[in-house]
Amino acid sequence: MVAPSRTDRVRLRPLLWLAAVVVALAIFPPVRFRPIESPNPGHAATAESPQRFALSFWEQTLTRREPSAVELADLWSALGQDSSVATQKYGQRASVGARPVFLVRGEATVTSIDERGVWISLDRKVEGNTVLLNGPIFGNQVRDATGLINIADFDSFEFNAISAELNRLVETNVQPELRRLAVVGAHLELFGAAEVDDASGERLILKIVPIRVSSP
C-alpha cells in the first residue's frame, strides 16, 4: 500500500473537511423533524397516573362504598315536578351549562333489549323511559356523577383520561354481567350514573351507565 503524497493530501483536505461537516451535522442536526405527537397526560398535578387513580376510585369508592345515590323512582318523580329542583337536589354538573348527572340506585324489571341498551320498568309508574347502556361507554357520566373528583386536582388531559379508564372498567367489569342477567322479565338491582336525554323532544329518557348490576 502506497502512502498518499503531500500533493494528494492537499487535494484531499477539502473533502476531509466536507466529510467532517457532514458527520457533525448528522450528530448535531440544526433542525429536527418529529412526527405529530400528542402530549402525555400526567405532567402536572397528580403523583399517580390517571389510570391508577381511576382504578383506585373504582375499587375503593364506587364499588366498595357505593356513595349516596337517589332512588330511581324518586328521581323520576322529582324530574316530573321540577327538573331544576331535581338537579339541585340530586344532580352534579361538572361544567357550567352541562347536563346534570345523577348517581342512582333501584330495582327494576327488564322490558326489552335493543341496540341502545337494556330497557327497564320501575315498580312505580314513571313518566319517562329508563335504559341501562350495554354498548360502548363514552363521556364523563361515571367520573362526574359522585361530584367527588375535582378538576382542579388534575390537568385536563389527566381529568379526561380518568373518564376513559372508568368507562373501560364499566365495559370490562359490569357490562358482561348485565348482558348475562338481561332477559326480558328479569328483576334487576342496579347502581349507576344517569343522565337525562331530552334530544328526541318527546318523552325523557334516563340513560344509565351501570356500575353494579345484580339479581336481587
Added chain:
Amino acid sequence: LHILAATFLLALAGCGDRNDEQQPGVTRDKRVAVVVSTLNNPWFVVLAETARDEAQKRGYKATIFDSQNDSAKEAEHFENILASGYSAILFNPTDAKGSVANAMRARSEQVPVFTMDRELDSSEATVSQVLSDNYSGAVSLGQFFVDQVGQSGSYVELLGLVSDNNTWNRSRGFHSVVDRFPGLKMVAQQSAEFDRSKALEVMESILQAQPEIKAVFCGNDAMALGAYQALLSAGRADTIKVFGFDGSDDAVKSVADGGLTATAMQYPKVMARTVAEYADRYLRGERKFPQKVPVAVDLVTRHNVSKLSDHGRAESN
C-alpha cells in the same frame, strides 16, 4: 441552541412596538388588559371584545392586546402591560407551556391573571382558568360523526396548534369514540394550526393523495370552513362530510345551509364574562376562586341550529 433562541426571542420582544400607551388620568386599579392569542379569527374577536366590554361595564379601562399567535409578541405585551401598571390580565394564551412564564411574571408582580378558553399547564400561574370542556364536546361530535358517516370508511383529521391543549383534548375526545369502530380509518392527520388558509392548502394536497375519503374532522371552525372551501373547489363537497369545532357564526350558518355537517358550540361570551367578573371580584378583595371552571360545549347540527345564535344559546345572548 435554546439559549440562542431565547436570546433572539427576547431581542425581538424588545424591538417590538409599544401599542398600549399610558392613558392619562387613568388610575392603576382601573385598568384591565385583555391579551388574546389572535384577532385573525372571528371567534377570538368575540372572546376578546366580550371580555373588554364586560370589564368596561364594571368600571375598568380595558385594552385588547393581539398576540398574533406569536409567543414572542405575547411576551412583549406582558412586558408592556406590567410596565404600564395594569391591575389584572384576562388571558387567552398562545401556548399551554410556553405562556406559563408570562403569567408567572405577572404573578410575581402581584398582577392577577385569569385565563379564558385556553389552558395553561400550571396551577400556580393563574387565579382561575375558565375553559371549554373540549373533550366532552368532541365526544358528542364523535358520536354524531359515527352516526352520519357510518361505521366504516376513510377520514381525515386536521389538527390545530400542536402546542395547545385544546387541540389534543378535542382530538382525544373525538378518537375516544371513533377509534372504537375499526372500520373507520384515519388516512391523514395534519396540523393546519387553526388557520383557514392553511386548512385550504392542506386539504387540497390531501385530496390529491386520498381519493376515497368520506369525512373530515377539524379541530376548529376556521379549518373546517377552509377544508370545505377546498372540497367545493374540487367538486367533492357533496360527498365528503366536514365537522368543525367552535360554533363561530360562519360555521353555524354553514350548518344551517347544509354545508358543514356539524360543529360544537363553545360559549366565548360566557367564558369572557366570567373571567371579567372574577377579575372585578378579585380587585375588590375576594380571594377564593375555583382554580378551573369548565364550560360545557354543545353539539350543533341542522336539527338544533335554530336554537343557537351569536356564539351562544339563542335565549342567553
